[in-house]
Amino acid sequence: MSRPALRILIIDENRIRAAVIEEGLREAGHGEVAIIHDIAGIARRIADIEPDVIVIDLENPNRDMLESMFQLTRAVKRPIAMFVDRSDSASIEAAVDAGVSAYIVDGLRKDRVKPIVEMAISRFNAFSRMARELEDARTELENRKLVERARGILMKSRGMSEDEAYALLRKTAMNQNRKIAEIAQSLITAAGLLEPGDDL
């Protein structure tokens, strides 16, 4: 039994995330996936693509505009409604938690759409995890650089060894109940202020 393939439109200003979702949908056997990054001229694009399902980032500032456009049959050929299955509040919560919203054309059966929305949710979550890990790694690297610099300052100004300088930073952080990177930052700032500068 073959049904016409659903046309899916992803609206996302974040190109990497859009690609991650597209890939998931294609792997799940959805061949007709279009992506729009830029909101300019979107009414025309939607009219051309005639999507059955629209997946959009919840944080997109243009959602109010899109929702009002979906309700105007003048702008789109078929009315599009938000995908809401009231009998399934868990999936609504999962979508909002993940930061996804989905719209479907009128009359489309919910069971055909649900796997698509679930795929989008899991890919959004995976993307957020990835972004968070990347951010953590970046912070970690920056912190390590700060500690290196602070250690260098202590070694130079107090004639300490590498280990002694690190031990002092760590001890100070523990005593003040702060992170070692914060102590390092304060030290770097203070050292900068104490240096003979050209600001006088």
Add this chain to the structure above:
Amino acid sequence: MTADCRITVGFLPLLDSALLVAAREKGFAEAEGVDLVLVRENSWASVRDRLAVGHFAAAHMLAPMPIAFNLGLAPLAMPTIAPMALGLGGNAVTVSVPVWAAMLEAGASADLDPTTNGAALRQVIASRAAERLRLAVVHPHSGHNYELRYWLAASGINPERDVDIMILPPPLMPDALAAGQIDGYCAGEPWNSASVFRGTGRLVTTKSKIWRSSPEKVLGVSAEWADANPEALGRLLRALYRAAQWCGDAANHAELAATLARPGYVDCEAEWLMPALSGQLLGADGGQIAVDDFFVPLARAATFPWRSHALWFYSQMARWGQIEASDANERIARETYRPDLYRAALGPLGVALPGANAKVEGSLTAPTPVGSAGASLVLGPDGFFDGKVFDPDQVARYLRLS
């Protein structure tokens, strides 16, 4: 008192988030034992969704929004009440420099008078052959949409036929105007002053002149949360009232502007926020236009959720075909606004409370001392620029006549 109840509230980057921001930043929430967590959102749709799934207990909302929710006009929306308004006024209508130039030739005046400038705009529209003016508002269920349409219609311009009205997010309006994608818009501050500062837009009129003493935003509260947490709701309303008192004091306006301008809030130049707060709006020639009641956070019972306001918004939903007029729908609209909860929360503070829950909009032509519980209260002037009167007991009749 330590913060023993956490309330998460969504807001959009607009001047009239002032009461919420001040309640948090100036310690009024904390003094009520509330840990007020403010979450900035990019769209009203997002505010609605996150209220529906319980991320938010309450939100900064367009005054007609909770009514639209309860009337079933918005997807996903859950029952929502409005126990408090977040001030009066705060919007303006802005047009592009070329449209303003054409309006000036048609007799527009710099004093933002809606009658004169509506007539000028009508002439400009009549003289354009084919292309319709493109005007933007922020949401179909917004005071902006209804006031713009009211002003156009009362000026002899058919909002459905003579212009195109589209939806755009408020912070994007100045760019869209500068880029020529739209010819004008009705939005909240600071997004009108932003265009005037940049030299790409001119103010035409203000909400406070189209419908005097009218609410722009309300505190929309999840009905389920309000039922389950009456004590916490009371604390939140008291904190917001204290914040309104602080925001209403001109001595605090510079500090308020600086606070709102921060990246986590409105995220704009502080000077963009001052015209609305001081009532000294920016004129086309670099001068100032005094509109004392442009944004009113406290005076004139500015935070009272008048049922007549709810019913006027409802009347406009019916007028423009968003909802069918019926007794049942009218009741839903009226009961969305909850002056009873406002009275219960603020009564103990001994502040001025109006004697009634609704008033005839347009009956007060001058500031009028009224009977009130607690301290003395002055209301008005209120009403519409075209002199029409809205009697909340005669909605059907009003609709027949408009």
